Amino acid sequence: MRSHNFKYILFVVTCIASIQFSCSEKQPDKEPNKLRIVFKHQVGGQNLKTNELIYRNAAGNPYEISEVMYFISDLVLYHSDGSIVKPDGWTDIHYVDSRIPSTMEWFCGNDFPTGYYNGISFTFGIKSERNKSFMFVNPPEVNMAWPEVLGGGYHYLMMNGFWKDTLDERLPFNFHLGIGQIYENNSGQIADITEFIDNSFTVEPDGEIFYVAEDGTTTINLIMDINSWFETPIIYDHNRFGGAIMQNQEAMHIGCMNGRDAFYVTN
């Protein structure tokens, strides 16, 4: 009887113990086509050197750049077969920060059709319908917050630096673009704001045709020419607009007009 019971226990224990204890196994899927965009900042074809007062814009302002931060969104690719490809990517808003190397590249999507692409386009900044306050709550993006009373959401661009004025005095400038405001009687007083302006704009950068290869990552460079923000079609003069333009729609409008041709693509 005792032996019978023991066998019974053994049988039940064995049944439970037979459940497999197995370790993790990884079975990677086929690698999809990926596009990696590398962001570069240049002045006159040379990589930007920050904190060196060595540049001069079209208005003749000697200037230096301390940092450049901006958002791009709504990326679109133009395939050589005429189709328009929108990345089936993880995120469609990308933040670039010259101080943070990891933001200087963007894995902007998977499963791009193989082949040649004639170009790309994107929104510089974030369109108003999506540009909402508290959309980002973590650094570094959260530090791009645009004040609620000035329209809310986030800066499109923060380009900070110094310029020398007509008295040869080195002054700080915050070339900041975001939602603009119209003031009654151009008062500049927050209480007099009558309208907000969506200053975001579409960029269709010039550049080289690129090829997306199969089963791999294709890299292209998206280069921003800093000087271009201050020229073509309108010359921007720091001496005229001063160091802070967040409440100056005219200055921001000029910046946005000039920014349309500030980018180009290379392989």
Add this chain to the structure above:
Amino acid sequence: MILKQISRVKELLLYILISTSPISAYNQVTDTIVQLPEVIITDSALQKNIPVIHLEKRSIDLNISPDLGSILRRESNVSGIRRGGYAIDPVVRGYRYSQIRVILDEGIHIEGGCPNRMDPVLSHLNPDVVKRLEIIKGSYMMQYGPSALAGIRVISRPGWQDFNKGFNAQSNVSYDAGRNGYRQYIGMSGSNKKMLINVSGGIAKAGNYKDGNGTEWKSSYTKKDISADAGYKLGKNSMLVISYKGSFTDDVLFPALPMDEISDNTHIISGYYSHFSPRRLNQRLELSIWHTRVNHLMDNSKRPQYSHVVPPYQGIMQATALVNTSSIGGRIAIARTIGNFSLSNGIDLLRISKDGTRNMRMIMIMDGQEFISSKSFNLWNDAMLLNSGLFSELKYNKGKFQAGGVLRIDYYKSHSADTLILIKENQSWFNSSPVEHVLLGAVLNASYSMREHSSLGLGIAFSQRAPDMQERYIKFLATGFDKYDYLGNPQLRPETSLQADIIANHQFKDVSLQLNLFASQIKDYITGMLISPSVAMPVSMGAPGVKQFTNVDRAFFTGFEAGGGMKVLENGMLTLSAGYTYAWFPSVVKNLIQNGQVIGSTIIYNDPLPEIPALDAEVQFSYDFTGIKLMPSVSFRAVSEQAMVSESNYEEKTPGYFLTDMSVSYAPCKYATLTAGSNNLFDVAYFDHLNRRMLGSDYKLYEPGRSFYLMMKLNF
């Protein structure tokens, strides 16, 4: 003859020891070796022969902590999630949150207010008023409301046995030198044959604790509790009890969470009626109703970023959240015995409502001006959950054979007034339309006593758990083990669990052994899956992304609990216990991340579930010097490294640890007991696998280092 009787008493004591969990045995023997009255369960509808730990009041009172979660954590295969110095959130066999149904008495449900679980259910209850705890390791509790994957039942209500006891006063005072904390409780009760009245109140206050490295953690808290019961016998066969419990906390700090609990006020009112048939005493009717309210306020006012700019932020960040919850419910049960059969049938009803808002403010200086941006978010918007259930239970007992079964059916409905609608590329991610489910549950168990002191039991449980308020409707809060914000999913399917337990008890001479093997499969397991920022972006500071609660095909759990007791020398007792759970997904998606960006995904096979406790084992020895009324006790607890971590969740391994606790109790008279002791005697610096990460860092919250304590219990 006398010697024979003594031997018989010894056998009886050991039998009682093994007929309860080996782990509960550990706690019982710390009090006294003689435990006869403590294991006679008279007011539990739970089936016998299921994996359940009974923790008696005497064991609970031995703990210095006012936190029931912390007390449970010492049980085998029961662990806990630490987020601060108070409110440990229990984990049973790897089940957590609403996978564990925590109830008070006949099914009283307390809906916590905090989405980050600062106030898990047990944190609203004062251990001093608890008469007994039942930890049910599986879906076996179906008689007290909707079933879950595990259960914890807290028994506090006075019963028939509490009448005609005269006047009684109790005082518990303790001091914890490790965190300069004190705890005081005073209770008075008076009863005659017809009436009883209990009134009690307590306060617990503790400062920050230091870990074994000497690092101080901001973990202080203040907690106050009051409780009152009034009972009245309506004739010889009927009893009515009305109870109130209030719990009020202030400034409970949670270094692992983005906010602290500023206040949490809980009110629990309940009524219970019991009636025995005067002609057939084996027929019994039970009625109970209850109502609970929780008001939970939290903010980050005790963090530097509330008043200062803390890099890398460039502004002052302020956040406040207020949540109000309520639950109302009732239960009717009728039990009767016919021959060897015991029958019980009942219905129960539960309605939970929850509403809460979070306010955020950001104060920034730009171009020399101060700008303030603020926004309010609904955490829950008049969310409601309704569950009505019907259960039927049968027990059979004849000779060496015992068997039982429970059937349960629930109708479940949930609704939210939430206006958030997330639709992306023709896919609906969040749309809070009303949801209805019919849930089924069944339990079967049987045991056979093969010899006088050996038995073998088998339990099988099938259950369906409906998603809770958080899984359905939470919006953008970092409520999980990782840093991600979590988004509810109103369209979740219920989890369906099938579990089997084998329980073997054996005794020879003065040694008792118990083994419980278990395995379960959970279909449609609910877990968080990362969603694209183009669908939703995080709202909580520090959250790298958003995970949405999703049904994963299935998950498996398996493991064991084992233990034993042995009489050593004349009055010594040695107990051992161990428990382990291994849980895994047969297949799960892993997102590949580079530079903080998701660059692809892959399938992982047989990936361990995250947040599963490691193997734990405990040995305890106590000796009763009856002559000098002194009982020293020492325990050793070892928890192994947790290396079975989730690859798909980027979970990290946790090193093991070894702890030593000791205490000495002295009972100078029958009215008083003095206890002095030390937890973590060797000041080990350690953290548990389930502990949350310190906010803004990659390291986990450490456990308290060495603490010395004193306790005095008076009972007149």
